[in-house]
Amino acid sequence: MLSSLLMISVLAAIPPGFDLNSASLHDLESLEGLTVQQAEVLYTYIQDNGGLENIYQVLELEEFSPEDLLWLRENTIVLPVQAGDISPQVLDVMERLAGEDGPADADVEYWEDLLIRPMPINSAHWWDLRSLDRVSFIDAASVDSRLRKMGPVSSVRSLNSTDNLRYYGYRNMRDFVSVREPDYSSTDLFGNYRFIYEDMAGRDHYDDGLQLHLSETRSAISGILQGEWELASTSIDSAALVNRLQSQYDQLLGARNVAGFSHRFRMGAGDRYRLGARLSRGMNSLAGSELLPGIDGGINDRFDVGKAYLSFQGNGIFRQVIAGNYNLSLAQGLLIDNSDELMYRNTYRTWGLRPDLTSSRQHALMGGAAQIEAGPVLAYAFGSYTSRDAITNLDGTPNVLYQGRYRTEEYSDILKETTVGGYAFYDMGDYLPVGTAIGMGGMGIFYSDSLNPATSGLDIPTDAYNWNCPEYAHMPSGDKITYFAGAAQSVFRNMSAEVEAVRQDNGAWATLATAGWQNNWFHVTGSYRKYALDFMNPYNRGFAEQHRFDDTVFEKPYRLTDPLASQLADLPVPKPEEGVYVETRFQVSRQITFTRVYLDVWRNLAYDTENLRFQGEMEYRPVWPVRFRLKYKFQDKLNAKDIVPTNSRTQEYTFRTFTLPYGGDYFNVELRYGSVELTPNPLYGDDRNMNGGYLAFRYEHDFNRDLSILGGSTLWTTNGMSQWEFEDTGIDFLDGDGTKFWVTVKNTLSDNLQLRLKFLRKDTFFPHNGFYRPDPEDQYHYQGAPDETVRDFGDHVTEYGIRCQLDVRW
Numbered sequence: 001m002l003s004s005l006l007m008i009s010v011l012a013a014i015p016p017g018f019d020l021n022s023a024s025l026h027d028l029e030s031l032e033g034l035t036v037q038q039a040e041v042l043y044t045y046i047q048d049n050g051g052l053e054n055i056y057q058v059l060e061l062e063e064f065s066p067e068d069l070l071w072l073r074e075n076t077i078v079l080p081v082q083a084g085d086i087s088p089q090v091l092d093v094m095e096r097l098a099g100e101d102g103p104a105d106a107d108v109e110y111w112e113d114l115l116i117r118p119m120p121i122n123s124a125h126w127w128d129l130r131s132l133d134r135v136s137f138i139d140a141a142s143v144d145s146r147l148r149k150m151g152p153v154s155s156v157r158s159l160n161s162t163d164n165l166r167y168y169g170y171r172n173m174r175d176f177v178s179v180r181e182p183d184y185s186s187t188d189l190f191g192n193y194r195f196i197y198e199d200m201a202g203r204d205h206y207d208d209g210l211q212l213h214l215s216e217t218r219s220a221i222s223g224i225l226q227g228e229w230e231l232a233s234t235s236i237d238s239a240a241l242v243n244r245l246q247s248q249y250d251q252l253l254g255a256r257n258v259a260g261f262s263h264r265f266r267m268g269a270g271d272r273y274r275l276g277a278r279l280s281r282g283m284n285s286l287a288g289s290e291l292l293p294g295i296d297g298g299i300n301d302r303f304d305v306g307k308a309y310l311s312f313q314g315n316g317i318f319r320q321v322i323a324g325n326y327n328l329s330l331a332q333g334l335l336i337d338n339s340d341e342l343m344y345r346n347t348y349r350t351w352g353l354r355p356d357l358t359s360s361r362q363h364a365l366m367g368g369a370a371q372i373e374a375g376p377v378l379a380y381a382f383g384s385y386t387s388r389d390a391i392t393n394l395d396g397t398p399n400v401l402y403q404g405r406y407r408t409e410e411y412s413d414i415l416k417e418t419t420v421g422g423y424a425f426y427d428m429g430d431y432l433p434v435g436t437a438i439g440m441g442g443m444g445i446f447y448s449d450s451l452n453p454a455t456s457g458l459d460i461p462t463d464a465y466n467w468n469c470p471e472y473a474h475m476p477s478g479d480k481i482t483y484f485a486g487a488a489q490s491v492f493r494n495m496s497a498e499v500e501a502v503r504q505d506n507g508a509w510a511t512l513a514t515a516g517w518q519n520n521w522f523h524v525t526g527s528y529r530k531y532a533l534d535f536m537n538p539y540n541r542g543f544a545e546q547h548r549f550d551d552t553v554f555e556k557p558y559r560l561t562d563p564l565a566s567q568l569a570d571l572p573v574p575k576p577e578e579g580v581y582v583e584t585r586f587q588v589s590r591q592i593t594f595t596r597v598y599l600d601v602w603r604n605l606a607y608d609t610e611n612l613r614f615q616g617e618m619e620y621r622p623v624w625p626v627r628f629r630l631k632y633k634f635q636d637k638l639n640a641k642d643i644v645p646t647n648s649r650t651q652e653y654t655f656r657t658f659t660l661p662y663g664g665d666y667f668n669v670e671l672r673y674g675s676v677e678l679t680p681n682p683l684y685g686d687d688r689n690m691n692g693g694y695l696a697f698r699y700e701h702d703f704n705r706d707l708s709i710l711g712g713s714t715l716w717t718t719n720g721m722s723q724w725e726f727e728d729t730g731i732d733f734l735d736g737d738g739t740k741f742w743v744t745v746k747n748t749l750s751d752n753l754q755l756r757l758k759f760l761r762k763d764t765f766f767p768h769n770g771f772y773r774p775d776p777e778d779q780y781h782y783q784g785a786p787d788e789t790v791r792d793f794g795d796h797v798t799e800y801g802i803r804c805q806l807d808v809r810w
Contacts, residue, residue, distance in 0.1 A: 018076040021051040022705055026660045030625045033071040036590075038063050040167075044157045044174060052078045106327035106339060107133070109266075110354045111176060116190055116809070117268065118178035121159070122152035123315075125427075126435050127378060130351035132176050137498065138518055139169030141435030141491040148434060153179060164494040167520050184314060186270030192809040193266075198283055199259035200760070200801035210255055210284045213406055216563035217249045230462040240394060241561060248408045248564055255284050255406065262305075264357055277308040278357040286407050304407070307364065309355040320353055320371040325364055327356040328382055329541070330423050332500035332512040335441050335485040336382075337541035338363045340403065342572035344545065345600065345613075347514060347525045347583060353380060362389055362403040363538065363572075365419065378437075379424040388447075390414040391565045393457035400453045400475045401538060404567030411564065416448035423485070435491035443483045445538070450479045458560050465559055468640070469552050470606040471576065472568075474534040481505060483537060494518050500542075508535035512542045521587040526580070533576040533605050543581065544574030545602055545613065551639050576605040593619045595629065607640035629656040646679035658698075666700040666710075676721050690720030694734060711743040728758065738764035742801075752809050760801035767794045 018031070020042070028039035041063045046052060055078050058064045111133055119128060124147070129140035142164040146153075153159060156177055160170050223229045224238050224245075231238040262280030281304045309324030329337040333349055340360035353371050356364060369382035389411050390398040398414050421443030428436040453475040459467045482505040489498040499513040514527040529543055536548075549555070549569040557563035579602025587593045597616040604611065617631040633652040638645040651674065658668035673693035680688045694716035702708040716723055716734045723734040728744050742760040749755055 019079045020055075020072070020076050021046060021079055030660055031075070033068070033075060038068070040171065041157070041160075044160075047174070054078055106354055106356050106358050107131075107350050109357060112192075113266070113268070113274075114176040116192075117271070118176055118180070120180055120182045120271075121156060121177040122147060122179060123182060124177065126429075127351055127425075129173065129177075131354070132173055132350070134172040134348060135169050136166070136348070136516065136518065136523075137435065137489070137496045138491055138494055138516060139165050139173070141429075141433070141496070143173070144429070145434035148429065155179060164518075166518055166523070182271045182315060184270060184272045186272075188270055189267065190810060191265070191267030192807060194264045194808075195262070195806045196280075196804070197259065197261045198801070198803040200283060200799065200803075210252060210406065213557070213564060214249065214252050216557040216566075217245055217252065219558065220561070220563055221245050221249065229460060234461045235456070236394065236461070236561070244394075244410060245562065248410060248562075251286055251408045252406060255286050258284050260285070262359070266357065272313055274311040274313070274355060275309065276355055276357050278305065279303045280305045280359060282359065282405065285405065286412075305359055305361050307357050307366075309357070311355055317372055317374050318370055319373045321368070322353065322355055322370075323368050325356040325366055326353060326369045326382070327358070328353050328365065328369060328380065330380060330441070331439060331485070331487040331489075332498060332514065332543070333541040334500050334502045334510045334512055334537070335423065335443055335483055336421065336539050338365050338539050339541060340572055342541055342544060342547060342574065345543070345581065345583075345598065347516075347527060347543065347581075353382075362401070367419075376427040376430065377424060378427060379422065381422040382420070384417070384419040386417060387413040388415055388417045390451070391458070391562075391568060393452060393454055394561075398447075398449055398451050399457055400451060400472070400568065401571075402565070402568045403570050403572065404564065405570070406564060406567065408564065414449070418446040420444050421483075423487075425487070433490060433492050435489065435496070437487075437489055439485075439487040441485040441487075443485075443539075445481045447479045451475070451477050453477055458562065458565055460559060460561055463559065465553075467553065469549075469554070470533060471548050471552055472554075474536065474576075476506075476536050481537075502535075502537065502540075504535050504537065506534055508532040510535045510537070510540060510542065514543075522585070524582065524584040526582045528580050529574075529602075530578040531574050531576050531605070535576070536573070538571075538573060540573050542574055545577065545579065545600060545611070546575040547571060548573045548575045550575060578603045578605060591621050593621075595619050604638075604640075607638075607645070609638035609640060609645055611635075611637045613637075625660045627656075627658055630654070631656075648679075649677045651675055665702060666698070668696075668698040670694075670696045670698075670725075672696075672723065672725075674721055674723070692716070692718030692721035692723050692734075694723050694725060696725055706748040708746045709743060710746065712741075714740045716740075727760075732762075734764075736764045736766040738762065754807040754809075756803075756805040756807075758801070758803040760799070760803075762799040762801070764797045764799070765794055766797070 018027075020028075025039065025043045028034060028043050029036060031039065034042070041061055042058065045061060052058070055069065055073055055076070058069055058072060059066070110131065121143075124144070126137070126140040126144040129135055129143055130137060142162050143159060146159070146162045156174050156179060159165065159173070160167065162170075221242055224231065224242050229238075231241075258281070260281060260283030262278065264276070264278045264280075266274070266276035268274045281302065285304050307325040309322055309326060311320065311322040312318070313320050327338055329339070329350060329352065340358075340363050353369055364386065365382065365384035366386040367382070367384035369380065372379040372381065388401055389404065389407055391400050391402050392410055392414060393399050402411070404411065421441065423439060423441030425437045425439035428438070453472060455467055455472070483502050485500060485502040487498070487500040490496070495515070495517050497513075497515045499511070501509060501511045503509050510531045512527065512529045514525065516525040517523065527543055531540075531542070531544075547569065548571055552569070553559050554566050554569040557566035560566060579600060581598065581600045583596065583598035585594060585596055595617045598614070600613045602611050603609065613633075613635045615631065615633045617629055620628045631654040633650070635650040637648050637650075639648065652672065653674070654670065654672045656668065656670045658666065660666055671693070673691070675689065675691040678688045678690070694714055696712060696714040698710070698712040700708055700710040710728055712727065714725060714734070715738075717737045718735060724731055725734065727742060732740070740760070740762040742758060744756060744758040747755045
């Protein structure tokens with residue numbers, strides 16, 4: 001009965017003027033007269049051929065019968081395609097990339113360029129196709145194999161029949177490739193300029209935000225001045241420490257209410273030349289700190305990230321050369337991946353060299369890199385010379401490198417880093433299965449000053465806590481580190497295997513092996529990883545469950561002499577761990593799909609503790625535009641303590657329902673509840689349970705092909721267990737109890753001009769209970785006011801936000 005009603009409502013929503021040429025893929029999939037496969041085929045045909053000239057062209061597609069044509073004639077129309085440099089479909093894909101969770105910023109920028117000037121598919125190899133979003137190693141090797149054996153294709157749509165290429169992989173590939181030939185002689189110009197302004201007043205109240213660092217720094221100063229730290233009997237110069245903390249506190253105050261903004265410009269000429277530049281300042285950030293060395297004031301007082309590049313592409317031995325800032329990710333990411341993000345439990349990894357205009361700074365590479373292709377040899381060479389931030393000891397010497405959002409002068413540009421390396425792969429696809437290759441690489445990192453990870457500069461020697469952080473104790477020291485790597489990979493039909501191993505000059509190893517099997521309805525991926533405790537590569541982004549300093553003292557700023565050093569917890573390198581991970585997706589029927597099910601069992605090598613994480617999600621589609629998803633997550637983790645480890649068991653339930661009615665409208669309701677069971681602790685009243693949850697609504701309406709409004713509202717409550725949710729293009733963390741409303745206007749002002757404007761209000765209530773005691777003999781009183789009883793109270797924080805993004809493309 002419910003399915004029938006839903007079908008009737010969908011049919012009723014289709015007007016006689018439904019234009020096939022301007023319809024998005026979601027629009028076509030919502031047509032009751034078409035199957036999902038027919039919608040996909042028709043959409044691809046329209047994109048490949050620049051639109052339909054008349055409705056009768058659908059009969060050129062083998063998936064369409066005269067009966068299908070009759071239904072389309074009665075329910076749809078074909079209008080002439082409007083001329084323009086950028087189609088609405090391209091803007092749709094750009095919107096999807098901007099809103100997805102997972103891809104690194106450098107990847108998204110590269111994919112945006114391919115939407116304007118697609119990759120020539122007939123000259124592509126597996127390593128080129130692995131640079132695309134959600135295209136697996138098997139997908140890439142299958143297309144490469146077809147091209148080598150059968151020659152060029154005349155239409156991207158013909159790739160859909162490639163052996164062992166999933167339809168999912170083809171769908172993710174088709175928007176970024178074309179059958180055009182590379183044109184290195186063309187000087188046709190194209191490019192884009194993006195301006196972003198964001199001001200989220202009040203959003204410095206995050207757990208790890210500006211307000212926390214101000215509070216903890218002020219508390220540390222107070223603790224020293226009032227004698228609570230008892231430093232007189234230690235070697236620490238308390239006066240010097242207070243001066244340093246006070247300096248940092250004053251600088252942090254200057255970051256309050258600072259709006260964020262960025263200018264990004266990119267331009268290309270044909271297929272050969274690319275250039276770009278970025279100047280930006282993050283919201284609530286500290287500017288300056290030698291953005292341009294040797295210049296006082298001016299630009300250094302306005303921006304905190306400055307990047308630029310010039311690149312060259314060709315069909316000779318040097319396929320790509322980049323001078324300036326670049327991003328490089330190869331093999332399994334153990335030797336080199338210089339993004340600022342560690343992608344948890346992600347078996348997809350984009351491959352290759354690309355320019356870098358992202359907001360990342362601490363791991364940005366500045367210098368030159370080249371991609372070289374000579375016969376069966378694929379090689380990458382890279383070099384960089386740039387400044388690096390570091391935690392400093394009390395004598396000013398560098399302690400360890402760190403990545404922090406709040407960069408005071410005591411931590412900024414402490415030393416210079418020179419990085420040189422290379423990776424070479426031998427492609428065996430001419431006599432073994434296409435995709436088979438072996439590789440060897442190496443990298444050296446050299447610093448202008450020696451690193452000295454001394455706990456004496458961070459530990460409060462007189463507090464009640466014992467410093468126990470093996471992850472920190474095994475951080476590198478000295479002024480250089482070298483690494484050597486080996487990799488191998490192969491594909492056989494619809495199966496793949498990959499492995500990479502890296503050895504550090506101290507003898508420590510990191511190893512990651514991955515294997516997969518796939519078809520259109522089912523895939524399974526498994527991986528094994530082991531990262532030694534004393535293996536520390538700042539450019540390691542291998543598969544992991546946790547950051548290196550998760551669940552360590554660096555998540556507790558009140559236990560450090562300098563609370564800002566707690567930002568070391570953000571260092572995006574894997575924790576020393578050994579584990580086995582298995583993930584699958586299984587489409588049982590057209591209505592039922594297990595979208596993602598995984599199990600990860602791993603051992604924390606720093607403390608030899610066993611951990612487990614499981615997640616399963618099932619989707620049910622009674623009719624195509626309507627979906628229901630139910631997700632369950634369970635995690636059992638041991639945390640090391642002074643005497644015995646403590647245990648935490650996390651369970652989380654999420655129910656989502658969303659529909660894609662006619663016109664690209666989108667409606668979503670999400671309900672989540674989570675709980676954490678902890679080992680009882682008498683210090684905290686033996687309270688062993690935390691929980692929290694939220695109810696979120698989201699709706700998007702397309703007024704026409706150029707204007708849409710997206711809005712959402714969330715209500716939440718937490719009892720010690722904070723929550724997180726996706727907004728339109730990012731993650732928001734939810735604490736206390738509260739409500740949130742936001743709306744985003746997306747307006748394509750012309751074919752080359754797009755505006756995105758967001759407004760937000762968030763109200764958070766932080767209850768403080770348990771202070772009031774009814775017994776007069778047991779009541780709390782304010783200091784200096786013995787007759788005034790302390791009662792329960794609550795804090796109310798209101799946050800307002802605005803974000804404006806303007807894109808100009810030509």
